[in-house]
Amino acid sequence: MPEAIVDRKKEQDLLVVKPIAIFSGWKGFKINWSNYSGLWAIFAFLGLWELLPRIGVVDPVYLPTFSETFKTLILGILSGQILVDAGVSSLRALGGFALAMVVAVPLGFLMGRYSQFEKYTDLLIQTLRNTSTFALFPIFLLLFGLGETSKIAIIFYAASWHILINTINGVKNVDPLFIKAAKSMGATDKDLFHKVILPASIPSIVSGARLGAKISFMVVIAAEMIGAKSGLGFYIQSSQYNFFIPQMYAGVLALAILGVIINYALVWFESKATYWKGELDQSIFG
Amino acid sequence: MAEKVSVENVNKKFRLKKSQQINDNGNLTNEILVLDNVDLKVKPGEFLVVVGPSGCGKSVLLDIIGGLTKPTTGKVFHDNLEVVGPNLKTGYVFQQYALFPWRTALSNIEFGLETRGVPEEERTKIGKDLLSVFGLSGFADRFPYQLSGGMQQRVAIARSLATDPDLLLMDEPFAALDAQTREILQNQLLKIWDQKRTTVIFVTHGLEEAVFLADRVVVMTARPGKIKQIIEIDLPRPRGEDIRASVEFAINKEKVWTVLKEEVNKAQKDWELAPGFSR
Numbered sequence A: 001m002p003e004a005i006v007d008r009k010k011e012q013d014l015l016v017v018k019p020i021a022i023f024s025g026w027k028g029f030k031i032n033w034s035n036y037s038g039l040w041a042i043f044a045f046l047g048l049w050e051l052l053p054r055i056g057v058v059d060p061v062y063l064p065t066f067s068e069t070f071k072t073l074i075l076g077i078l079s080g081q082i083l084v085d086a087g088v089s090s091l092r093a094l095g096g097f098a099l100a101m102v103v104a105v106p107l108g109f110l111m112g113r114y115s116q117f118e119k120y121t122d123l124l125i126q127t128l129r130n131t132s133t134f135a136l137f138p139i140f141l142l143l144f145g146l147g148e149t150s151k152i153a154i155i156f157y158a159a160s161w162h163i164l165i166n167t168i169n170g171v172k173n174v175d176p177l178f179i180k181a182a183k184s185m186g187a188t189d190k191d192l193f194h195k196v197i198l199p200a201s202i203p204s205i206v207s208g209a210r211l212g213a214k215i216s217f218m219v220v221i222a223a224e225m226i227g228a229k230s231g232l233g234f235y236i237q238s239s240q241y242n243f244f245i246p247q248m249y250a251g252v253l254a255l256a257i258l259g260v261i262i263n264y265a266l267v268w269f270e271s272k273a274t275y276w277k278g279e280l281d282q283s284i285f286g
Numbered sequence B: 001m002a003e004k005v006s007v008e009n010v011n012k013k014f015r016l017k018k019s020q021q022i023n024d025n026g027n028l029t030n031e032i033l034v035l036d037n038v039d040l041k042v043k044p045g046e047f048l049v050v051v052g053p054s055g056c057g058k059s060v061l062l063d064i065i066g067g068l069t070k071p072t073t074g075k076v077f078h079d080n081l082e083v084v085g086p087n088l089k090t091g092y093v094f095q096q097y098a099l100f101p102w103r104t105a106l107s108n109i110e111f112g113l114e115t116r117g118v119p120e121e122e123r124t125k126i127g128k129d130l131l132s133v134f135g136l137s138g139f140a141d142r143f144p145y146q147l148s149g150g151m152q153q154r155v156a157i158a159r160s161l162a163t164d165p166d167l168l169l170m171d172e173p174f175a176a177l178d179a180q181t182r183e184i185l186q187n188q189l190l191k192i193w194d195q196k197r198t199t200v201i202f203v204t205h206g207l208e209e210a211v212f213l214a215d216r217v218v219v220m221t222a223r224p225g226k227i228k229q230i231i232e233i234d235l236p237r238p239r240g241e242d243i244r245a246s247v248e249f250a251i252n253k254e255k256v257w258t259v260l261k262e263e264v265n266k267a268q269k270d271w272e273l274a275p276g277f278s279r
């Protein structure tokens, strides 16, 4: 006589549930040296950059040494020029990105919630999304002129897609079990939206926002290279045009540093916004 | 009428997509009959356990009683009122806990109170009291991922009790837990039930669990689910851990197994005949 009728699926559930369910919340500020191992490659890269122009493998006129570039960067920062341009670029990126969030998140909720809406718009969205943003630059310039509007508009356009798609997916992939549980506890449609669908889709929206922010930053530089009188993109482009080669490299270096800072800020923000998810233990899942 | 819940001639059919035809005794169809004329009366304060082969419609039956799914034909009454939607007097506990991962243990428990507009102070008080009943006082601010499976299910049970339901539906609530935790939770559940005497309908796969908890065990047939037999469990209450080792316990287990065995075998044959199904 068997104790119980054992269900295969349930045995699997047991296996899956256990490792995650153990306390793994507070990690503290442990220093994880593996995080720093990436620095060696950076040092090697900078070392090569210093060496190659010095020993004449590349012409220092076209590639000044790292130390010279870095000096130019510091001077540029001290003179305020690079700071102003970096600030201008950041503001533009932020403006376009914020606008994209304001428009794409609510739209994504509508499209995720009402499948009819998505049915009619899906093809249009797929077409637009798969058309290179850069190819659309001339159109935006034509429509919105050379001022700030065209740049904000193109950033808005480029950043919206990931935010929109991730919001739609977030809303559509809310676990039906959560909906069922909420309904069983008397949740109205309004409760369902505020207390279940919204929080459940936050992780997906936030990771869409992170991609959108990255794209905003890339697009702003490209837009400034094509038509602008300020910003890091303009700084790099005009330095090259005027043959201020160290300044050009200093601009690129500034851009790289800013990019890294922004990326870490976004990762940090994402982990804050999804604090309730916990981290998967890398030793188990890595 | 004396019944807490009355299930009357309930049928449930699901219509699958055109492409998902199944072979029903030689007929190709995309309608599957899941519940076939189910009639069931549940007494107030009763602990009713439902067993049956996998896929026989136990969860669907609970959903219908809880107002989360409509029957195709037939009716369900709860305190003589027809069930037409989720009922504020019904609590539901799911196998996969279904805790909201973005809420702490305490605020998960408060969910049903929030939707009923209970003021915050009172919510917190009810929530904290329940946490202490389940021995989880120190875990009020933990998120579900920070709790073990057993703790999560205790929070889920506490959550279903927060609104003081007079009917508790439990769908294999302990199935995903390890054997020890499961027994501990069974004992805990009975202790609380002995005090509250809430009417409980409890679905399980476990024979031992069924006999330990139940006043009556309902055995369902393989799909389409019908009620095959209802078996009285004549074990004294309150039931403690030691009862599991008694001769009476074994006799009751045997009674249920004798009835259930046939259906389990039938369900297994069903699997073997199903086209395109490979192990």
Ligand SMILES: Nc1ncnc2c1ncn2[C@@H]1O[C@H](COP(=O)(O)OP(=O)(O)O)[C@@H](O)[C@H]1O
Residues within 6 Å of the ligand: B014, B015, B034, B052, B053, B054, B055, B056, B057, B058, B059, B060, B061, B223
């Ligand atoms: N929403 C649905 N659509 C189609 N079929 C369903 C649906 N829900 C359940 N079923 C089918 O009904 C049958 C009974 O399901 P269920 O009540 O979950 O079984 P169990 O007795 O194991 O709880 C199963 O064959 C399942 O595939």
Ligand SMILES: [Mg+2]
Residues within 6 Å of the ligand: B058, B059, B060, B171
């Ligand atoms: Mg089930």
